[in-house]
Amino acid sequence: MIVEELSAILANYELLEYNLHTVEGCDGAVVVLMLHRSHNHNVTPFSQRDPRWAGDSLGFSTSTLGGYGCAVTSIAMLASVAYPGMTPAIANVALRNENAFSGGDLIWERVSTAFDRLEFLGRYDWDKRMTAEQVAFVKRMIREHGPQVLEVDFKARTAAQEQHFVLAIAVDGDDLRIIDPWDGVEKSLLLAYGDSDNDGVPDFDLARAIWGLRAYEVK
Numbered sequence: 648m649i650v651e652e653l654s655a656i657l658a659n660y661e662l663l664e665y666n667l668h669t670v671e672g673c674d675g676a677v678v679v680l681m682l683h684r685s686h687n688h689n690v691t692p693f694s695q696r697d698p699r700w701a702g703d704s705l706g707f708s709t710s711t712l713g714g715y716g717c718a719v720t721s722i723a724m725l726a727s728v729a730y731p732g733m734t735p736a737i738a739n740v741a742l743r744n745e746n747a748f749s750g751g752d753l754i755w756e757r758v759s760t761a762f763d764r765l766e767f768l769g770r771y772d773w774d775k776r777m778t779a780e781q782v783a784f785v786k787r788m789i790r791e792h793g794p795q796v797l798e799v800d801f802k803a804r805t806a807a808q809e810q811h812f813v814l815a816i817a818v819d820g821d822d823l824r825i826i827d828p829w830d831g832v833e834k835s836l837l838l839a840y841g842d843s844d845n846d847g848v849p850d851f852d853l854a855r856a857i858w859g860l861r862a863y864e865v866k
């Protein structure tokens with residue numbers, strides 16, 4: 648009863664994540680309320696192909712943000728939570744100034760050097776398939792530490808992996824909500840990168856669709 652009443656009250660707080668637990672043996676009289684810090688961040692969506700920066704040189708390479716800037720654009724979205732006015736163009740220059748690129752490849756652990764409010768929590772690369780524990784780990788990182796950069800396969804229909812990075816912002820059952828730097832649109836990870844025959848129905852689960860995690864927390 649108490650749990651139901653509290654749930655009704657808490658439902659009014661959109662940004663609050665919570666779990667309600669009754670304590671066994673107390674007839675429901677004692678309710679333990681576990682409040683989690685909200686990670687429903689206000690991520691600013693960016694498209695790497697936005698004409699304002701699509702033609703910018705990526706890092707120290709001759710490639711462009713528009714063509715290959717998915718990692719930098721994902722980091723720019725994450726940084727936008729803590730740094731007002733952030734854009735992929737600004738992130739690209741800030742990361743370049745801190746030598747956070749090898750050619751056009753972002754050096755993930757150096758992101759914190761350019762953005763001290765983005766704490767680097769680790770890099771994880773998975774051979775197919777991931778274990779259930781590894782999938783649970785990714786979900787837990789999103790729930791506990793906020794948006795996370797994930798590596799996916801840009802073309803699920805080809806056998807080889809075409810490396811792409813996206814920003815996962817929320818767990819959605821057996822799927823994840825992502826903001827895709829390719830177009831700056833929020834979407835389902837499995838519909839976007841787990842549909843191997845393009846029929847609008849995912850063929851992969853998260854264990855097959857996720858290739859890596861670049862874990863951060865916005866401080």
Ligand SMILES: [Ca+2]
Nearest residue numbers: 802805807808
């Ligand atoms: Ca592929």
